[in-house]
Structures are given as structure tokens and as C-alpha cells.
Amino acid sequence: MTAIPELNNYADRSLLIVEDDKPFLDRLSRAMESRGFSVTACDSVTDGLAHIGKAAPAFAVVDMRLGDGNGLDVVSALKRQRPDARAIVLTGYGNIATAVTAVKMGAVDYLSKPADADDVVAALLAITGEKSEPPQNPMSADRVRWEHIQRIYEMCNRNVSETARRLNMHRRTLQRILAKRAPK
Template sequence: MNDLSMDFVAEPDQTLLIVDDDKPFLQRIARAMETRGFAVEVAESISDGLTRVQARPPAYAVVDMRLGDGNGLDVIGMLREKRPDAKAVILTGYGNIATAVTAVKLGAIDYLSKPADADDIIRALRQDPTDRATPPENPMSADRVRWEHIQRVYELCERNVSETARRLNMHRRTLQRILAKRAPR
């Protein structure tokens, strides 16, 4: 009698959820990840992403930080609850240290700035957690460090401009102008 369980080799779970409200980017990344062997599901909103995680938690997730209906960190948090072994990457066009730290605390394994390509995403999803990043060749400027600090306090104050300005001992309008500008290099 042939034992079928000995002949069967389970393939690793390659389910991937991509949550992003930029439709062209979402479609491009989904196609690229499918050609690399992933079983891709897409969501264009936080609520849709949460529904999909609730129904079938994927092995991998790529989640945009800011979407029209909320924060991608909510999807990461639920994924961590439903499937602790899942690997998730946060994508954002608004990179700052505070949100990167929060993303990692909630279970993201990496934090990539847009535009990221499929190879960057796969590298992040499949990296060895014991690998250490190499020190930067060009460290942040003093202006960038200041901007990062302001962003961190802003996130800690739950994006309340008045509270952030009070804690930084800064005029509210000055803070609003800083927050409206792009990050310095």
C-alpha cells in the first residue's frame, strides 16, 4: 500500500495581500508579485484590507501607510493578531522615523518608501530577521533630524497640531507650515 502522505510535499504558503489606494501602482505590483509565484489579493481601502485579513489572514502583506479611510497600521495590527507568523511590509510616500518605529512595533518587518518595485518588496518580505542594516553612507542632515523629531511628536500626539505645537513650544502656524512641506534631505 502506497502512503500518499510521504509523497506529498506541502508548498509554502505564498498568499499575499496588497493594500493600496493608488490603483495603477496596486495593479502593477499585484501583477509583478503574481509572476513571482504569489497568490495575490488586493484591497483598495483599510476597511477592505481588514475584511480580507479577518476572512483569510495571508502569509505576507504589503500595506500602504496612508489611505483615504485610515491608517495602514490598523491592517498590520489585525494581521499580527490573526496570524503572528505573517510577514508585512509598510509602503509610504510620507516616510518618517516615528511611523517606521510604530510599524515595526505592530509587527511590520520592514518599511519602504514609495516608489518601491517588486524586487524591493520581495527582498524585504524574505529577508532574514537577523540581518543588520549597514550604516548609511550619507547620514541625515540636521534639518532632516529636526523634521523627523517634529514628525515623531506629531504622531505621538495623534496628529493633533495644537497639542504638538504646545509640546514643542512652537507656534501652531509655524508647525503647520513645517508639516505641509516635504521632508528635507
């Protein structure tokens, strides 16, 4: 069990959560409220930007891919309004390039979904420069491979032939992979 940093060290406990997966948004909002945060939940980039325009929060948890845009736009706007704000990015499509981009835009950490509330709190409150502990149950190599294939498939507008070409994979092999359930 990892030690969770103290929220009591922060006077402003306002937290903006921007996530388009409604059940996950509700669960995370309740969990963060129970840990002492004052939560505002938004389900789109537009709503998140509007809230930041009214009152920039001290903390933010933002999904990378939202229905109406990129969550990094929310992080960027937050850092412009409130440079001391601490934001983390959540995504189901993790890769090194997007993690680097998120950190360059001002995020303090980058977590893969599903992340539990304790991991989110630890990332939000981690001392700058201090590395957070690795997750207790990281994604398996098979799951990471499956996520990568799904991301490329979506980027190719669900075109199997184009996805197979970009992945340097036989089309039938890709079709078999896509037909299976996601590994754990």
C-alpha cells in the same frame, strides 16, 4: 543588483496588498504575481480587514495612509490572526516615528514609496534580524525635506500660517516651497 531571497522556501505564498493608489496597486500586484506570489489586492483598510477575517495571508504589503484609515490597523489585525505573517509598510510620508511604530505593531520592514517590486520581495523574505541592503536610489535630502513639509502641511489641514509656525519658517518662504514641484 541585490540577491533576492527564495520564495520557494515558503509553502504558503498568499500576499495581501492594501494600497489606495490604484495604478500603483495594479503594477505591484502584477509584479508580485510574476514573482510567484498569490496576490489579493485591496484598496482600503475595510477591505483589507475583511480579507484578513476570512483568510489571513502569509505576507502583506500595506500602505501607511489610506483613504479610510491607517494601514497599521491592517498590520495589527494580521499579526493577531496569524503571528507568523510577514508584513511590510509602504509610505510616501516616511519618518522615524512611524517606522518605529510600524515595527512595534509587527511589520518586518518599512519602505518609502516609490518602492520597486524587487525591494518589496527582498524586505518580505529577509531573514529576521538580517538587515536588508540600502536602496539603490534613496530619496535625496531635498526630497525628504519636501515630504516632511508636505506631511506637516496636511496635518495642519492645509493651513499655511499654522504650518509655517510649526516648522518655525516664514510664511512666504513656505508658500514659495509649496508652489514648487517636488524635488527628485
